[in-house]
Each structure stands twice: as structure tokens, then as C-alpha cells.
Amino acid sequence: MGQGLSCWHGQGNGMLRAVKFGDLDAVEALLERYPTLSELSTVYGRQSVLHLAAASGHIEILSMLLNRSVNPDLLNRHKQTPLMLAAMHGNISCVSKLLEAGANVLMFDSVKGRTCLHHAAYYGHSHCLEAILSAAQSSPVSASWGYARFVNIRDGRGATPLHLAARQAHDRCVHILLENGALVCASTSRYGYPGSSPLHLAAQVGSLDCIRELLAWGADRLQRDSSGRIPYVVALKHKHNACAALLDPASAEPLVWPSPLKLISELNHEAKALLEKALMDANKEREKSILKGTLYSLPSPSRSEVGVDDDVSEASETDLCCICFDQLCSIEVQDCSHRMCAQCILSLCCHNKPNPTTSCLAPPICPFCRSSISGLVVAKVRVPEEPDHHDITEVSSSSKPRKSWKSQGLCEGSSSLKGLLVMGSFKMGGRLSAENEWIDKP
Ligand SMILES: [Zn+2]
């Protein structure tokens, strides 16, 4: 009360103004003279100075306040925390600082019952989303609530962060959420009534990229919303013809990322990125034939296709995949070391749409030697016999270590063959085993 009133006094007003405009010196001087000003808040909105700093992204002021042990979880009139405001405005440095200071990620505002994760997803701030998810993984939240539950947390209207990201057409956020265990077929239904799936919402706004992501993670084209409509009908109604073509249950099923396969969940980052890209490329090829019949043509050809063609034209025979004779070998099977391209290994793993009820599928078998595949790694560059050892760096970069490696930044910082070999090795780091924890949970 007293603090609220004090903003009518000179110092209070000065303080609020200084925080809002990011005048660090003025804030510092005021706090020196009147330390209680750090607890100041506006009268009507009950926005604390910490809220103002978080919303306007003034990281130095925010840090200064947190260092003076201002509570990071102060609430404004709408029960919003500074972390929620920072996530709404995409102020990643403020988000990180607040998380570092122990801000609670599991608070619900009183407007729509949303958490900071909802706000980051709704406004499409993927970096904030990632920061919150990674904090949640190591915070007491995952111990008490469970990480999978947190990722699929519902707002007051039953929407998960994935629903909000899909509805706002934020495909990057959709991707991150799916990778972190968001349920692709979650329905906004409550109290037993059917609701919308993320696919319905993406169809409504006509986001091709979101639809691609959702389909690749196994979204169901036949799921019905509260009016009994499948996503295809929703897309047609809103005149999103290209989306409708992909959502048409009569058109070819897209390849689905085999996330329940233990093998895939244990992939190292580089191999996973390669396979993900291959999956998206394969689905874009399918799209082309699906969309050929419609009035719609794809707005931009996928960047990767150009790269793939380049690679093929340069390919030496040893690098060419022996299954399709079309792509370069980019994946190596363990333990037999047979090599094939990412597309072929994917079609091996994605042959059947994984059944969600029986997530323990038998591991795929190497088509060359019939031994079961225990792991996948990025294929090593095959260096033709070169007598001179010093040339290896040269050779590895000139004998085309795949466009895709470069495009994914795999060569950054270590162009040497040794570096690539180390990166290509199978890793089962802490992050991967952490992922498995929630994959096994329902
Ligand atoms: Zn192949």
C-alpha cells in the first residue's frame, strides 16, 4: 500500500520513469538514496519496477534489482510474473537472468491461466521458449510435476503451448515443443467434449510450415474438432488450398519421424539434424506431387534441394548410397559400419507409422548384413589414399564432406578430419538420457 502510494511522490515517479526508459545511472542513484524504491510498483497495474525492467528489456537494471534480492516472482494485477512479461516481449537476456535468479516457471496468470511457456510460444519467441524448457528440465518443476507434463501444460481454455504456437504460425516454436515431448494430437477438449488439435489450428491460419512439422511428428489428419471437422475441412473453409492438399486424407501419407524408436531418441545431435533434414526434404518431394494438381505452387523451392543436386553431381562412386544410387552416404550404421544416405535409413525406420500404443518397435535391421542396428552416426568422410598426411584437411574439404554438414554448421570451428571424426562418434550425453526419461513416460 505504502509503496503504491509512494509512486505519487517525486522519487517514486522518477524511479518508474528511469526504469521504463532504461536510465541506469538515475536508477542506481535513486536506489542508493532510497533503497526501498526497489520494491516500488505502479498503483493501477501493480507493475513492480522489476516488471517494467523485464518488459522493456533493460537487463542491467533488471540485474541490479535482482542483486538487491528483489523477489523474482512478484505479481502484477494480472498475476503475471516478470518472467512472463520478458517472455512475451522476447527479451531473452532478461528471461535468462530471471531463470538464473530462480524465477518460478510454473506460475499461472489470471488473464487466461497461462504460464511463461504459453507466452513464449504464443508470441513466437523461440529462444525464450528454449531457455524456459531447459530451466524446467533442471528445476524442481521436473521433479514435482514432471517435465513432460510441464511441456504439455494447459491454459484456462485447455490450450497447450503447442496449440498456441500452431495457431500463431510459429513453426520454429512448434518444432522445439515437439522435440521436447509436446503431444502432437493433444486436443483443447475439456470436460469430455472434443476440441481442436494443433493441426486444426495450423490449418485455420494456413501455416504450411507448421502443418509440415506436425505431420512429420505423426499428427492425425482424421482427428475431429468440436464441430466434427477434420483439419482438411478447416483449411478448405479458410481457403488455404495448399494446406488443404496436404491435409487431404486421400493424399499420400507423409513420412513420420519415428520418435518412439529408442534408436532415434539416442541419436547424437549431428546425426539427428541430418535425418531431420532428410525427412523434411523427402516430405517436400511428396508435397510437390500432391500440390501439382492444385492451383497452388510452393512459394519457394526448398534450399536443400539445390544442395543435394550439387552433391550428386560431384559424387565419387565410393560415396554414393548403394541402395538408391541417388544420394551420398551420410549415415553409418553401427556396429557393422555399413553406410547409406539419410533418406534410405529414414525409410528403413519410418517404414511404418509408429503405433503410439506399442512404442517398443523392433529395431530396424541393416539391409546389407541383416544385423540389427544398434546406433547411427554421421558417416566419416572417405579419404582416397593420399600419401601426404598434411593434405588431409585439404582432402576432407575438397572431397565433399556433404553440403548438409556445412549447412548445419558441422564444419564450423573444426575443419580437420579429426574434428569431424570426433563429432561423428556416437554420444550418449546427459541430455540424451534425460530425453529418454520422458519418452518412456506416457
Ligand atoms: Zn540411399
Ligand SMILES: [Zn+2]
Ligand atoms: Zn550392415
